[in-house]
Amino acid sequence: MSLQEITARVAAAETAAGRPNGSVTLVAVSKVQPDERVAAVLEEGHRIFGENRVQEAAGKWPGFRETYADVDLHLIGPLQTNKARQAMELFNTIQSVDRPKLATTLARLAQELGHCPELFIQVNTGEEEQKAGILPADADAFVAECRALDLPIKGLMCIPPVEEEPALHFALLAKIAERNGLSGLSMGMSGDFETAIALGATHVRVGSAIFGARSY
Numbered sequence: 001m002s003l004q005e006i007t008a009r010v011a012a013a014e015t016a017a018g019r020p021n022g023s024v025t026l027v028a029v030s031k032v033q034p035d036e037r038v039a040a041v042l043e044e045g046h047r048i049f050g051e052n053r054v055q056e057a058a059g060k061w062p063g064f065r066e067t068y069a070d071v072d073l074h075l076i077g078p079l080q081t082n083k084a085r086q087a088m089e090l091f092n093t094i095q096s097v098d099r100p101k102l103a104t105t106l107a108r109l110a111q112e113l114g115h116c117p118e119l120f121i122q123v124n125t126g127e128e129e130q131k132a133g134i135l136p137a138d139a140d141a142f143v144a145e146c147r148a149l150d151l152p153i154k155g156l157m158c159i160p161p162v163e164e165e166p167a168l169h170f171a172l173l174a175k176i177a178e179r180n181g182l183s184g185l186s187m188g189m190s191g192d193f194e195t196a197i198a199l200g201a202t203h204v205r206v207g208s209a210i211f212g213a214r215s216y
């Protein structure tokens with residue numbers, strides 16, 4: 001597939017859902033992809049990218065930003081507190097705020113640095129032990145805690161369990177966001193972004209469908 005094809009499918013899904021064109025942000029997930037593939041997508045004009053590891057992004061994006069200063073970079077993987085400062089300097093958005101200790105650290109660093117990326121809270125909608133994210137039952141309290149820390153929470157993010165119907169998880173995430181007055185919904189990947197858009201996604205994170213399969 002290609003960027004053009006995915007952009008067209010996003011637009012068609014917006015129309016099918018009765019939503020305005022451009023209401024969904026396509027985050028091109030470039031983790032593990034070779035630089036040539038990333039460069040090709042930049043040359044096509046795309047500027048919004050997602051990475052799941054701070055270290056990998058720190059090696060890759062400062063170089064690209066010398067040519068493309070308007071790159072908009074999203075962290076979509078788990079963040080250790082000892083990498084929080086580096087992440088805040090590198091990323092425009094952090095989508096993986098998942099625990100009180102990280103929220104406290106981000107708030108302290110925001111004071112120190114005088115700026116803070118936009119934030120999404122990751123919700124572990126499948127309540128999977130190995131997966132990051134706040135549990136659905138704790139989400140409302142955590143949103144309130146982040147707001148009390150003055151953190152700029154834009155929305156919620158989830159990664160549904162691989163073997164389950166993603167629509168149920170997208171609907172749950174949308175419900176939690178709505179009752180907390182949050183407008184951002186980061187949900188949907190290569191295999192299910194159209195379903196996510198039908199259920200209100202404002203951000204879809206698409207990797208392999210744009211860049212091809214990742215070879216680890």
Ligand SMILES: *Cc1c(COP(=O)(O)O)cnc(C)c1O
Pocket residue numbers: 029031052076077159189190191205206207208209
């Ligand atoms: C890798 C990754 C994606 C993209 O997955 P694809 O199936 O390649 O589209 C989306 N979200 C997160 C959190 C990821 O780690």
